[in-house]
Amino acid sequence: MEQTLSTRELVEVLSHYELDINDCKVEPLGNGLINTTYQVRTPDKKYVLQKINNQVFTEPLLLINNTQYVNRCLIDAIEKQQYQLTATPQITTKHGVKYALVNGSFWRLINFVTNSYTIEQVESPQQAAMAAEAFAHFTATLSVYDATQVDEIIPDFHHLPFRLQQLQKAIDADMIGRVKHAKSLIEFCQSQHKFISEIADISSKLPLHITHNDTKINNLLFSKDTDKPIAVIDLDTCMPGFLMNDFGDMVRTCVSSLAEDDPNIEHMEIDLDVLEALSTAYVGGLANKITDIEKESLVLGARLLPFMVGVRFLTDYLDGDNYFHVAHNSHNKDRAANQFQLYRLLTQVQPTISGFIKQ
Ligand code: GN1
Ligand code: MG
Numbered sequence: 001m002e003q004t005l006s007t008r009e010l011v012e013v014l015s016h017y018e019l020d021i022n023d024c025k026v027e028p029l030g031n032g033l034i035n036t037t038y039q040v041r042t043p044d045k046k047y048v049l050q051k052i053n054n055q056v057f058t059e060p061l062l063l064i065n066n067t068q069y070v071n072r073c074l075i076d077a078i079e080k081q082q083y084q085l086t087a088t089p090q091i092t093t094k095h096g097v098k099y100a101l102v103n104g105s106f107w108r109l110i111n112f113v114t115n116s117y118t119i120e121q122v123e124s125p126q127q128a129a130m131a132a133e134a135f136a137h138f139t140a141t142l143s144v145y146d147a148t149q150v151d152e153i154i155p156d157f158h159h160l161p162f163r164l165q166q167l168q169k170a171i172d173a174d175m176i177g178r179v180k181h182a183k184s185l186i187e188f189c190q191s192q193h194k195f196i197s198e199i200a201d202i203s204s205k206l207p208l209h210i211t212h213n214d215t216k217i218n219n220l221l222f223s224k225d226t227d228k229p230i231a232v233i234d235l236d237t238c239m240p241g242f243l244m245n246d247f248g249d250m251v252r253t254c255v256s257s258l259a260e261d262d263p264n265i266e267h268m269e270i271d272l273d274v275l276e277a278l279s280t281a282y283v284g285g286l287a288n289k290i291t292d293i294e295k296e297s298l299v300l301g302a303r304l305l306p307f308m309v310g311v312r313f314l315t316d317y318l319d320g321d322n323y324f325h326v327a328h329n330s331h332n333k334d335r336a337a338n339q340f341q342l343y344r345l346l347t348q349v350q351p352t353i354s355g356f357i358k359q
Contacts (some may be wrong), residue, residue, distance in 0.1 A: 005026075005036075005038070005051075007021070009102060009103060010026060012100075012102045012103075013049070013100050013102050013107045014040070016093040016094060016095065016100035016102075016107075017091060017093055017094070017100070017109050018094050019040070019042065023042050023043065024040050024041065024042055025040070025041040026038050026039070026040050026041075026049070027039050027041075029048060030118065030218065031120065031218060032234070032325075033324045033325050034053045034056050034057075034236075034323075034324070034325070035050050035051060035052055035053050035236070036050070036051045036053070037049070037050045037051075038050070039112060040109070045111075045112075046111075046112035046114070047091070047109050047110065047111060047112055048088075048109070048110045048111075048112050049107065049108075049109050050107065050108050050109075050110070051105055051106075051107050052064075052099075052105070052106040052107070052108065054104075054105065054106065055322070055323075056154070056323065057153065057154070057236065059153070060099070060106035061099075061106075062151050062153060063106075063153055063236060064090065064098050064099045064106065064108065065151075066150055066151055066153055066235075066236075066238060066239070067090060067098075067235045067236060067238070068089065068090060068098055069149050069150060070142065070150065070210070070235050070238045071087050071088070071089040071090070071235070072089075073141075073142055073145040074087040074141065074142075075087045075089065076145075077141045077144075082141060082144075083137070083141045084137065085134060085137065085138070085229065085230060085231050085232060086113055086221075086230055086231040087231070088110050088111065088113060088231055088233055088235075089110070090108045090109065090110055091108075091109045091110060091111065113221050113230060113231050115223060115224040115225055116221040116222060116223060116224065116230050116231065117221070117222055117224055118218045118219075118220070118221060118222070119217055119218065119220075119222065120217070120218055120259065121217070121259070122217055122254040122271075122274055124274075125271075125273040125274050125276065125277035126277070127227075128250075128254050128274040128277040128278050128281070129277040129278070129280065129281035130228055130229050130281070131217060131220055131229060131250065131254065131278075131281075132247075132250055132277070132278045132279075132281035132282040132285060133229075133281045133282075133284070133285040134220055134229035134232060134285075135212060135215045135220070135232060135246055135250060135282070135285075136281070136282050136283075136284075136285025136286045137285055138212060138232045139209055139210065139211055139212065139243065139246065139286065139289070140285065140286055140287070140289045142209070142210040142238075143209060143210070143289050145210070147208065147209070147210050147240055150210050150238060150239050150240060151239065152239050152240060153236065153237060153238075153239050154237065154239075157213060157237060157239070157241075158213060158241060158242070158245045158308065160196060160199050160200070160203075160304065160307075160308055160311075161196075161200065163308050163311045163312055163315070164189070164196070164311060166311075166312075166315050167186075167189060167311050167314060167315045167318075170314075170315045170318035170319050171186060171318060173318075173319075174318065175318065175319055175320050176318075176320045178317060178318050178320075178333075179318060181330075181333065182314060182317060182318065182333055182336075185314055185333070185336055185337060185340065186314070188340055189307075189310075189311055189314065189340075192307065195300075195303065195307065195347075198300060199300060199304055202244070202293075202296070202297050202300055203242065205293055206242045206243075206244070206293065206294060206297055207291070207294070208240040208241065208242070209240070209241065209242070209243060209289075210238060210239070210240060210241075211238070211239070211240070211241035211242065211243065211245060211246045212232065212235070212237065212238055212246055213237035213238065213239060213241050213245060213246065213249075214234055214236070214237045214249065215246045215247075215249040215250045215253075216234075216249060216252075216253045217250070217253045217254055218253070219232065219233050219234040220232060220233070221233055242294075242297065242301070243286070243290060243294050243297065243298065243301070244294070244297040244298050244300060244301025244304065245301060245304070245305065246301075247278070247282050247298045247301045247302065248298075248301035248302050248303070248304050248305030248306075249305045249309075250278055250282070251275065251278060251301075251302040251305065251306075251346070252302075252305040252306045252309060252339070252342065254271075254274050254275075254278060255270045255271050255272075255274050255275050255278070255342075255346075256268055256269075256270060256271075256338075256342050257269040257270070257271065258338060259338075260309075260335055260338055260339065261331060261334050261335045261338060262334075262338055263330075263334040263337065263338070265337055265338050265341040268338070268341050268342065268345060269345075270342070270345045270346065270349065272349065272352065275302075275349075275352075275353060275356060276356045279298065279353065279356035279357050279359075280356065280359060282298070283295060283298070283357060295357050295358075296357075298353075298357050299350060299353045299354050299357055302346055302353050303343055303346045303347055303350065306339045306340070306342040306343040306346060307339070307340070307343040309339050310335075310336045310337075310338075310339030310340045310342075310343060311336075312324075313332045313333075313335040313336040313339060314332070314333070314336035316332045317330075317332035317333045317336060
């Protein structure tokens with residue numbers, strides 16, 4: 001859950017970076033559901049300040065190191081002119097580390113990429129294509145670096161059987177008596193055997209890459225000058241993973257006419273032009289780094305992420321909203337219903353997605 005920030009805490013965090021609170025303006029930033037993020041403005045510079053959610057990231061030091069390693073790889077690739085986007089490394093404190101530890105919480109500071117903006121919803125197939133190319137370029141670039149240096153920061157993060165087990169545990173425990181309010185959503189999940197076994201089957205055949213694992217459209221910075229992607233951000237969940245997951249999360253956050261928490265799901269439509277643009281650009285962007293079986297897996301990945309993220313929202317609803325930031329009582333339930341609707345719509349167009357991928 002989101003916590004309020006005390007001035008004392010802030011003064012101390014900023015002092016690690018030799019920043020004086022009297023010179024800084026601090027405001028909440030972005031729409032992340034896990035960490036708490038602020039923009040810090042001094043008269044001549046802007047920063048992103050983040051408090052790491054240590055309930056989700058139970059090993060914050062490992063997280064800081066993972067992120068640092070990925071940034072180092074990206075900076076190396078930029079120097080070799082192999083990566084055309086910007087890196088966003090964590091700034092070193094006066095103590096020579098990449099984090100500030102204050103009252104048991106880990107914080108980090110990053111330079112704000114000047115002249116950049118994020119989007120919550122894709123505006124055109126062209127924009128979707130640029131986003132997919134950027135994420136493909138990110139993974140393709142990292143493919144030449146040593147993947148064993150990247151830890152599995154949240155074990156089983158995108159492992160569907162694990163997520164279903166967590167859901168079952170939440171149903172059995174029924175911690176705050178919400179199972180009765182979520183009967184139809186639970187039954188819907190439990191009826192998806194065929195899809196669940198298709199995922200298990202394809203997963204056993206796929207190679208691992210260093211993937212981003214949170215390729216939401218708002219984890220990309222666009223340039224105010226060119227309106228093109230300028231940086232892939234939120235590297236917290238970078239770890240060994242499957243391409244289908246990264247593709248699936250792009251589909252999940254780009255093709256729906258509704259935001260992920262919009263309860264008016266009967267009005268949801270999917271944009272097939274955006275879906276086609278994502279498919280073509282992602283496969284094209286990966287070029288020889290994607291195998292035939294991986295291409296095939298993208299079709300299932302497009303359905304997997306809405307389903308799995310829906311399962312995670314539903315689990316958190318039943319557990320009493322401990323994981324994702326929420327603004328009201330039924331927020332996680334609304335999100336789950338929304339994601340299952342998206343999964344349903346994507347299931348209906350699976351042959352069309354197949355066609356886009358094979359083109
Ligand atoms: C979380 O922090 P944010 O908003 O980028 C979550 C993702 C979910 C997403 C759903 C570490 O991402 O896995 O897909 O919310 N991140 C983590 O909007 O659990
Ligand atoms: Mg994010």
